[in-house]
Amino acid sequence: MSTTKSDLDLQTYWMPFTANRQFKGAPRLVKSAEGVYYRSRDGRRLIDGISGMWCVNAGHGRTEIVEAVQRQVAELDYAPSFQVGHPAAFELATELSAVLPGDLGHPFFVNSGSEAVDTALKIAIAYHRRRGEAGRTRLIGRERGYHGVGFGGTSVGGIGPNRTPYGPLLPGVDHLPHTHDPERNAFSRGQPKHGAERANVLLDLIALHGAETIAAVIVEPVAGSTGVLVPPIGYLERLREITAAHGILLIFDEVITGFGRLGSPFAATHFDLLPDMVTLAKGLTNGTVPMGAVAVRDEIFDTFMAGPEGAIELTHGYTCSGCPLACAAARAALEVYRRDGLLTRAAELGEHWQSAAHDLRGRPHVIDIRNIGLTAAIELAPVPGKPTVRGMTALRRAFRKGAFIRVTGDTIALAPPLPITPAQIDELFALVAETIEEVADL
């Protein structure tokens, strides 16, 4: 089957985060997937270098997940979660809490990472208010951060083009500086050495506004969307120290880092730090059914449970919060992760992955390579005066060659399904290397 426009109406669908008109002139369509491969609509095999979109951590077409969703939809297609329950949501909450570090648990279910972030920000503000600190409303994100597309997540997010079209956004938001420092850290393997001191800017914001006005700091432990910025050694520890000392909640947005991406179940486990809340989505259901979650430490949960018994503790939730299908998918995904040892597999593959990534050093226009766990970014120098052109051309060329990758600006981002084999890692990087050669002379 060909991907011509004649047999498929491409014009009506308004695609997200896509140059619609350019895409529709030369569409890239996939029609099936299995393991670490997609199949394009015209029948070509593509190695999935980015787990769909950082979410298919267990690989595609996992029978256990497919069957669990099928059974669930046949038995109980939908049930609300306001004032009524169904067993799968309670079972999932218990199972998820068991894999979360420390006393993080009591998951509040939502439908996406964006909703998880907005929910976490609302919980943070409401938590302080319940404790008599209603003045703590200020939220602090970080430059280059991505926290989804809700108004809260957009406000604490730090990627200019995702913010500027949308007006003033939330008031009372500040941003820490990002941690990208190519002069000192280019081609670092794993965590870069330099930059922990950038966390100290939080002290300046505290001096400026007063700790008593600040509700929470939210960061991606490893910034994914912006092109894999790995935290400098000591940076996250410093953020934890400062937030704890000033009564500020620390939220780790683990939408990408959760469920084994770094070689540990969560970034909090990996860096051995306990944030006050984590946001989850993507890998929670292996990308199959939309679902997100916010997990909180006991003290936060207990604070909400302390009021009058008949009162709704959090006036928040969605029609599909804890939907049966999503719960079934997540329970099956967690079981696959556990049974196949996927939550730590990235650590086993880490050396091979890291060498394969850094072997690209010296290819044309490669100005930085960053990696941690099963993620990597290969940053290419922009074509002079034409930022993003080299990146987007690479994406198109790679797709044609048989590699499914992500590109942000002129940076190639890679994060394959965790069951990938060393030979498949080599296959992926060989295609990326060829692609980089092909975009040398733009």
Ligand code: PXG
């Ligand atoms: N937080 C983080 C850290 C994310 O990476 C979200 C929140 C929002 O999740 P939802 O489910 O609402 O999309 C994300 C999403 C990319 C890319 O190209 C990354 C995301 C989404 C789309 C593209 O890197 N991350």
